[in-house]
Amino acid sequence: MDKKPISISFANQKGGIGKSTLTILAASWLRYVRGLNVLVVDCDFPQNSIVELREREKKAVMKNDAYKLMLQRQFERLQKKAYPVIRSTPENAENDVQVFLTSESEPYDVVLYDLPGTMGTKGVIYTISxxxxxxxxxxxxxxVMQSTLNFAQTVYDKFVGNPATNIQEVFLFWNMEDRREKTNIYDLYERMLGTLDMKVYTSRIQMRSKFSRELADTDGTVYRSTLFRSDGTFLRESGMAALMDEICTTIGI
Known part of the structure; x- marks a missing residue:
């Protein structure tokens, strides 16, 4: 394959920050909204939550005629199947991706890596590079911010501008924003990030319980899914649509 896909990841060394959910929503946006060829590499061993979600969704679709019809109509609109999800580990990710891409007849646009939350996990630092x-x-x-800043500083110091790595840019963004919190907290942190020359997106992802709702838990409205585009109102109100617009601008799509 001549075309090399863009490789991206939502990463943080702090657990529970929503990396896997963000990966799912981003991949679904790129595939089912933008029509791109997308590969998700689930390296978050051993739970591999994205792989497991895909399997649960397949079972939910098989039991629900409405979802079967939705899947059919989505394919007719895009002329593309659901994006593939492969199970891997950080140390094997590079090889697994190359094997997969070599076997495909079409070039891929984006590869998203879902990484473990621990920098010390074997292969994580290399995969980030x-x-x-x-x-x-x-x-x-x-x-959370203490851990996040330590992680971000490490990335900036070791990877950004290093000719031995591929990283072109790093952006931070607010996730799980609770609008009941005082806005000056965010302003304070952003001023601090500015003094460290770290880039912060303007869009913020709101705290929403619906982020955890899967196909089997809903009445037909899609929230978090690897097979379908999420509900448009949910994407706008949660801030995910705005975040993906910023990301697409950054990566040149």
């Missing part, structure tokens, strides 16, 4: 763009979710919590 292979990425073209890294997006770091933040949460306005002191413990």
């Amino acid at each position: 292979l990425l073209n763009y890294l997006f770091i979710p933040m949460r306005a919590d002191r413990l």
Whole structure:
């Protein structure tokens, strides 16, 4: 294959920050809204939550005629099947991706890596070095921010501008924003990030319980899914649509 896909990841060394959900929503946006060829590499061993979600969704579709019809109509509109999800580990990801892409007849546009939340996991640092763009979710919590800033500083120091790595840009963004919180907390952190020359997106992902709702848990409205585009109103109100617009501008899509 001549065309090399853009490699990206939502990464943070703090667990529970929503990396896997963001990966799912981003991949679905790129595939089912923008019609791109997308590959998701689930390296978050051993839980491999995206692989497991795909399997649960397949079962949910088989039991629901409405979802079967939705899947058929989506294919007719895009002329594309659901994006593939492969199970891997950080140390094997590069080889697994190459094997997969070599076997495909069409070039891929984007590869998204879902990585473990621990930098010490074997292969994580090397896989990060292979990425073209890294997006770091933040949460306005002191413990979360301390860990996030340490991670972001490490990435900036070791990878950005290093000719031995592929990373072109790193952006941070607010995830799980609770609008009941004082806005000056965010302003304070952003001023601090500015002094560190770290780039922060303007869009913010709102706290929504619906982020965790799967096909089997809903009345037909799609929220988090690997097989379907999420509900448009949900994407706009949660801030995910705005975030994906910023990401697409960054990566040149």
